[in-house]
Structures are given as structure tokens and as C-alpha cells.
Amino acid sequence: MEKLFSKLDLVEYSNTFKTFLARQKPLFMEGDANLHFKLIGELLAKETLKPLPEVESLDIPLAHLGKLGTLRIYEIFAFVKILNYLSYLREVFLENALGEWIQKIIIPPEIGEICHYFDGKGELKPSVDEQFLTIAQGLKSVKEEMNSVLRRYLSTEKVALYLVDKQIHYLNNQEALLMRGGFNHVLKGNVIGRSSNGFFYVVPETLSKLMSKESELLDKKEELVYKYSKKISSIFSKHVKFLAYANKEFDRFDSYYARVAYARAKDLEFVLPSRTNRIKLENFAHPALSNPKPISIDFSKQVLMITGVNAGGKTMLLKSILSAAILSKYLLPMKIDARDSTIGSFKEVFAILDDPQNVKNDISTFAGRMSEFSKLFGKRATLVGVDEIELGTDADEAATLFKVMIEKLVDKEMKIVITTHHKRLASLLATHPQVELLAAIYDEKSERPTYGFLKGTIGKSYAFETALRYGIPASLIAETRVLYGEDKEKLNELIQKNIDLELEMRQTSLALDDKLKEVDKLKESLKNEKEKVALDFDLAYSRMAKEYQEAIGEAKKAIKTEDPKEVHRLLNRANTLQKETKKVIPAQSKEPLHVNDMIKYGNSKGQIKSIKKDEAIIECEGITLRVPLHKLKRSGNPTPPRKHKNAITVSKETQGSSMMLDLHGLRADEAIERLDKFLSDALMNGFDEVLVYHGIGTGKLAYAVRTFLTSYPSLVSFGDAPINMGGFGATLIKL
Numbered sequence: 001m002e003k004l005f006s007k008l009d010l011v012e013y014s015n016t017f018k019t020f021l022a023r024q025k026p027l028f029m030e031g032d033a034n035l036h037f038k039l040i041g042e043l044l045a046k047e048t049l050k051p052l053p054e055v056e057s058l059d060i061p062l063a064h065l066g067k068l069g070t071l072r073i074y075e076i077f078a079f080v081k082i083l084n085y086l087s088y089l090r091e092v093f094l095e096n097a098l099g100e101w102i103q104k105i106i107i108p109p110e111i112g113e114i115c116h117y118f119d120g121k122g123e124l125k126p127s128v129d130e131q132f133l134t135i136a137q138g139l140k141s142v143k144e145e146m147n148s149v150l151r152r153y154l155s156t157e158k159v160a161l162y163l164v165d166k167q168i169h170y171l172n173n174q175e176a177l178l179m180r181g182g183f184n185h186v187l188k189g190n191v192i193g194r195s196s197n198g199f200f201y202v203v204p205e206t207l208s209k210l211m212s213k214e215s216e217l218l219d220k221k222e223e224l225v226y227k228y229s230k231k232i233s234s235i236f237s238k239h240v241k242f243l244a245y246a247n248k249e250f251d252r253f254d255s256y257y258a259r260v261a262y263a264r265a266k267d268l269e270f271v272l273p274s275r276t277n278r279i280k281l282e283n284f285a286h287p288a289l290s291n292p293k294p295i296s297i298d299f300s301k302q303v304l305m306i307t308g309v310n311a312g313g314k315t316m317l318l319k320s321i322l323s324a325a326i327l328s329k330y331l332l333p334m335k336i337d338a339r340d341s342t343i344g345s346f347k348e349v350f351a352i353l354d355d356p357q358n359v360k361n362d363i364s365t366f367a368g369r370m371s372e373f374s375k376l377f378g379k380r381a382t383l384v385g386v387d388e389i390e391l392g393t394d395a396d397e398a399a400t401l402f403k404v405m406i407e408k409l410v411d412k413e414m415k416i417v418i419t420t421h422h423k424r425l426a427s428l429l430a431t432h433p434q435v436e437l438l439a440a441i442y443d444e445k446s447e448r449p450t451y452g453f454l455k456g457t458i459g460k461s462y463a464f465e466t467a468l469r470y471g472i473p474a475s476l477i478a479e480t481r482v483l484y485g486e487d488k489e490k491l492n493e494l495i496q497k498n499i500d501l502e503l504e505m506r507q508t509s510l511a512l513d514d515k516l517k518e519v520d521k522l523k524e525s526l527k528n529e530k531e532k533v534a535l536d537f538d539l540a541y542s543r544m545a546k547e548y549q550e551a552i553g554e555a556k557k558a559i560k561t562e563d564p565k566e567v568h569r570l571l572n573r574a575n576t577l578q579k580e581t582k583k584v585i586p587a588q589s590k591e592p593l594h595v596n597d598m599i600k601y602g603n604s605k606g607q608i609k610s611i612k613k614d615e616a617i618i619e620c621e622g623i624t625l626r627v628p629l630h631k632l633k634r635s636g637n638p639t640p641p642r643k644h645k646n647a648i649t650v651s652k653e654t655q656g657s658s659m660m661l662d663l664h665g666l667r668a669d670e671a672i673e674r675l676d677k678f679l680s681d682a683l684m685n686g687f688d689e690v691l692v693y694h695g696i697g698t699g700k701l702a703y704a705v706r707t708f709l710t711s712y713p714s715l716v717s718f719g720d721a722p723i724n725m726g727g728f729g730a731t732l733i734k735l
Contacts, residue, residue, distance in 0.1 A: 001027070007351045008323045009288035017332065020258035020265075022052035022250075027330045029255050033345075035097070036256070036331055037272040042098045043260045044270075050088060051261075052254055053081040058247050065240045070233045073225050077122035079236070079243060080115050082250045083107055087115070089253065105249055111239055114232055124228060135221045142214045149206050150175060158186040164199050174211065176201040259333060268333030271324075273345035277302075277381070277415050279321060280342040285335035286320045294335075295320050297453070299417070301436040302410050306419045306453070307426050308440030314419040315353075315387050317438075317453065321417050322385045325349055346383040346415065350376065353387045365391055366398075376409060384409070384416045390425065399425035410434050535602075538631060593632060600635040601627060608632070612684060626684075662693045668704040675705060683714055683735055691721060693730045705731060 005014050018024060029036055043049075061075045086105050093099040107115075117128050126133040153159050154166050154177075162183040169176050171193050178195060179187070179202050190208060193201040203211070236243060263270065283294035295317060304321075306314045327334045328343040352372045369391060376384060390398040402425055409416060410432075420426065429435045441452045593599065597608050599618060606620030614629050661678045663671040675692065682690045694701045709718050714735055721730035 004326065004349065004351055007353050008319050008326065009286070010323055010326070013287040017258065017262050020261045022254045022258075023055050023057060025251055025255065027332065029252070029331060033273060033331065037270065038097055039101065040256050040259055040270060040331065042096050043256050044263065046092075049092065049257070050085075052250075052257055053085060055081055055250070058082075058243075062240065062244050062247065065233065065237050065243065068234075068237050070226075070230050071236065073124070073229050074122060076114075076229060076232050076236070077118055079247075080118050082246055083111065083115050086246060086250065087112075105246060107246075108239055108242060110235055111242070114235065117228070117232075124225060128228070129224065131224050132221070135217050135224070138217045139214060139221075142210055142217065146175065146207055146210045146214070149204065149210065150177070153177065153187070153204055156186075159183075162186060164195075169201060171201050174203055175207065176203045178202075259331065263333035266333070266335075269336055269338035270331060270333050271328045271336060271338050271341055271343050272331075273328045274342050275345060276342070277344040277346070277413070278342050279325065279344055279415075280340075281321070281324055282337040282340040283335075284320055284324055284341070286316060286323055287334070289316070293452075297321070297438075299415075299436065302413075302415050302434040303406060303429065303432070304417045304436050304438060305426050305429060306417070306438045306440065307421070307423065308438075308453075313453075314440050317440075318385045318387055318417045318419050319353075322349055322351055322383065325383050344383075344415070346381060348379060348382045350379070350382050350384045353385065373405060376414065377412070379412070379414070381413050382415070384414055386416065386418045389418050389420050390422050396424055399428055403428045407432070593629060593634065598635045599632040601625070601632055605635050659687055659689070660691045660693065663701060663705070664693060664695050666701070668701060671701055672704060672708050675708060679712065679714070679733070679735070688716075688735050690733050690735070691725060691730055692733060693726055695729045702728075702731070709733065 002011075002014075005011050014027070017027075055078050058075070058078055061071050061078070064071060086102075087107060089102045090105065093102045117124055119125050124132060126136050150168055154163070159177075160166075162179045164178040164180060167178070169178055174192055176192055177189075179200050181198075181200070183189075183200065183202060187202065188205040189202040190205070191200050192203055195201070259270070262268065279299040280297070281299075282296050284296070285292045285294050293313075297317070299321065306317060308314060324334060324336070324341075324343055325346060326349045329346065329349070352369065376382065389402055399422065406416060406418075406429065418425075426437060430437060436455070438453045438455055593608060593611070593616070595608050595611055599606060599608055601618060601620055604620040606618045608616050608618055609624070610617045611629070615626055616629050616632060618625050618627060618632070659682070661675065663674060666674065671694070678690070678692070692705060694705050696702070706718065709715055709731070716734040718731055718733045720728055721732045725732070
């Protein structure tokens, strides 16, 4: 991987990223990439979080614990730091996928108690054992006495005559005074070294005794620390599997946290690898470039062949495509518009970029290239980048050879990015359905490459122009053009004209796209205006219909006490007037609607259940409605009616509907069947009040009728008819 990162100029990126890790580990994260991406996203949304402690690798201590070995105190403290941080995470993350994962890390109480033994510096707290407290107090007392002795010697006049300076020097972990020769007349002590000037480093005898006492106390402390190390190691050995699990989960969170911290520090984004092999980059910037021109490219085919001007960005485009794929594979952040980008998932990224020839390997450039290509035929679903593909041999021969090899690699689901200065290979592969051409653009006016690319054409190399730009005399270039030949120069001119035409067509296409967008906006605006006018009309019509219904209602109330025949005549007249009002609705030329068609009614969508004359019964969002047909619009295709094995024929009465029903002489079940149909017809005809004659008799028929009405869904009320309309022998029903 390091070799690949070096080829793609990602070493500096990798080294910078590793500084965000609590401890070194591989960049690739094993497991479900989708889950990793989700957890990184949740962590990215967490604004503040305590950074992870720096911890060394614990693989060797875990192996020792597996063999019941005893850990050193700093190794135990490394585990404690991990466990303390995991406990902190359990307090912070309580919800979502991160919380679900972290809450599964349950620290055994026995291990949790050990975590309280240590202070922040990795020392066992004096409160753990009274002996630690005694030793700590003794060391403090000895240290204070040592400082007092040294200060006393520095202030003594006799000793001061032999002092080189009034500083305390540390030599071999001992505190000493730097003195001139003859110091033994005023001070008893041990010489522990000499300076370059011949002076003596002297430890006073009194100080030596104190140091000996300090050493004894430290030895006792070491014995006590070893005792606790042995005790803690014994407990850790019982929980070695948990410690290995906690160590692994700490590494996993470290990988997430480092990625998030790096993304925030550099303003980068993450792209999850997709299951396709498409690579679509939007405003991608290679990490090695300080102020790059963002790259936007849609590489959907299997082979991308990049030709064109020298120093025009071909190699960097190749490296950018491969770099984006490897960063996405490792879920590393990058400079990109993640929302508009797609990066496929590849088993491996393979780069053939360098000249393999050197003195040591005794291999030619072309032979080295063939050796690298031979490895590809044993791979599948690999992203390959080849820079200067015909390097090291005759371009015409290489073009034919590479054409055959690339076609075979395409059959093996390879995705290949190629750069070349030679046009023959590009022309041989141009007609292949899985090959896409890309040309680096050269600005003729400024005589500079633009670092932009043109799709679908073969680019000119501009070798002569590049040589002039870098200082080759113009006279030499002119002579070279003559030798190069007019025919080849004309071919290059044709290539350039083709590029210019492509650029002009692209600009024209963009202008047309803008105009089409304006037309679409205008059409949408007109459509909205039309719908608004139709809605206003519907509202006005609904208001008029409501007023009509209210007038009919008042008319009914006014004539209830009159002759029933006169009532029917007036109501029939009202219905005739209602039909007349419907005639004012403007006819609309649209496709007729049928039963089971999907329709739109206002802002709701539904389906037609039945149609009768100018009205339809529809079902919208679970509610059945009766609405005029002209208010409905087709929405989508009709749902095919369900096929039944047994066909049922429904006969429809042709006579006009009535507002009265006579049930005299019928059995209860026959009467209820007639009543149900009568009420349905009344609802369909818009009647809101009907009269049913059942007689008095034994009362069974009246009881059956009223029992049925109590559960009828569209009923408003019912009761005995007025005396002049049947009294107890009839029921007046309001719908």
C-alpha cells in the first residue's frame, strides 16, 4: 500500500492523517463499509468530543496475559486509559447507531475497580494501600531535607570559595556541586565526575546518606508496585478476551475519530464506495496540489484514454482518478463535492506509472511494462492506471499489442485509465463501445495548456509549442517542422480544428440548455396559472351549488305540511333547475375517464370506483366520495380490474327513481333488501329525504326497517312520518 501511495503522491497526505491517530494502525478498516460510513457520519455531527489518549500497541501485553504473565505497571495503565475512554464514550453516546455499538461494551466490575487505582500520570494512588501513603510521605521528607542540605552548602562561606558556580548539577541521576580542586579541606563528599575544564562534580557525604535513604524507599515502592502488578495481571488474565475486544473497539473508534478530525481540520468530505464501477468526480482536488484546478469527470465506461498536450494535466488526472478510488475504498476524506460524486468499489487499485528500468534490476523499460501487465490477467474487477502506455518501444507495434491486451482486460471487468502522446492506439480503440476518449486542451492564443479536458476526441501533443515555451530556440523548432512534414502537420491542424469545433458545439449546447430551461419554466408557470383558474372556477361553482342545496332545503321545510304530490312536483322542478346549472360548466376536450382509472381530485390522488352519468364515485386516501366527472384529472395508468372466476350480471332498473317506497305485504328479509337498494338509489340521485311505507300491522315489518336503519352508514336521522303522510305506518328518513 505504501508503494501505491507513493506512486499516487499520497505519502504526505497519509503521514499527516496518521498524526490524528491515537496509535498507528493500517488505514484500511475491515468490516461493513456501509456501517463504518454511517458511524463516521454520526460522529461528524457530534460537535465536541474529548480526544483519544495516546496508547502504545498492546498486542504483546495481551499475549503475555494469555500465558498468565505479569505486566509492568505502564502496560497496565495503557489498558486503564483505553477502558476509561470507553467508559467516557458510554456516557456520551446513548442513541443512534453509535450509541447502540458503544453501549455493548460493558466493562466487568472487577476491571472497572482497577481503573480507579491510577492517577492521571499512571501512578498508583496512595489511597490504594497505606504503605504507598507512608512511602510517599517518606520520599517527600527526604527530598525536602536534600534540598535544605544543598542550599546550606551553597550559602556556607568556606565552601563558597571552592564553588565554580552556585547551581545544582544533575549527573548520573544524582544532585551534585561543581567544585575546584582542594574542596576536600572544607567538604567531605564523593566525586562522581569531572567537567571538561577539570572541575569536580561532588556529592556531599550528608547528601549521599539521604540519597541512600531515598533509594531504600524507592526500592520498597517498587516491591509494592510489583505486588500490585502481579495481582492486577492475575485479574486481567481472567478477562483477557474482554481486554482484547476492548483494545480492538478502541482502535475502531480511533479510526473513526481520526477521519472525522482530519476532515474537519482540512474541510474535506467522505464518499462511500458504490456497488457500480462508475467513477463520477465533481470538483475533486488531489491532496498533493496546493492550489489545484478542481477536476470534474464522468468515467462511466471501462476504458478512459487521455491524449493531448504535454504538461496539460494528463498524468495528474490519472492519479486523481486512482487517488479518489483508493481514498473512497479506505473511507478517507477528500476535497470533493460528495453529494454529486459517485465512486465505484474495486477489489484492487493497480498503478503502472514509473519507468521500471534501472541498473539493479537488469530489465528494459518495455520488458518491465510487460511484466506489470502480465499480473493483470490474473485479476478481476480492478481499477488500473497506465501512464504513457507505449513507453519504451516502437509506438506502432505497441499500439497493436496494447489494443488486443486492453480488449481482453475489458472482458475481465477491468476499469482502465490510460495516458498517451501517440494517436494510433487511440484511433484503434476509438470505436470500441467501452472506450471513452478525453483530450487535454491547449489554448492557442496564450500558448498554454488550460488543464481542462474535452470529451470524445483525440488531442494533439503540442511538442513543438511546449519546447518553445521551455526555451528551445525558435529557429530549431522551425527546422524541425520542415523535417516533420507538411502532411503530419496538416493532420495536427485537423485535430485542432476538430477540438475547436467540439468546444464551439459544447458552448452552443450549453446556451440551448439554458434556453430550454427558460421555456420549461414558462410552461410550468402557464400550467400553474391554468390550474389556479380552474380551481377558482370550481370554488365558485361549489359555492353556487351549496346555495342551491340550501334553497332546496328551505323549500322542503316550507312545504312539508302541503300535499305530497305538490312536494314531488316542486322537487322535480328543482332537480331540473340543477341540471340546467350544470350546463354552464365549460366543456373540456380531454380523454374520457373509465372505472379503475387513477385520477387526481384537487391535491389528492385516488381511483374511480364507478361512474353514473356526469358523476363518479371515487376512493381517495381511504375515503369514498361522489364528485362531478369534470373535476377529475387522469393520474397515471388505470389499474386493471381484478378477474373473478364467477361472472355476476347486475341488472339495472330503467324506470325513474322515486322518493317513496312501499313495503306492504313483504317479508322482513325481502323488505330490507328492497330498502337497501332504495336508499342507495336515493343517495345516487341526490335525495336527502325519503319516505318508506310499511304499515302498522303486527309491528314486525316496522321493527325490521328501523333496526336496519340504526346501522346504515349514510343516515342522518329517521322517525315517524307526519299524520298527513302516513303517521305510524310510515318512516321519514333523512340522508
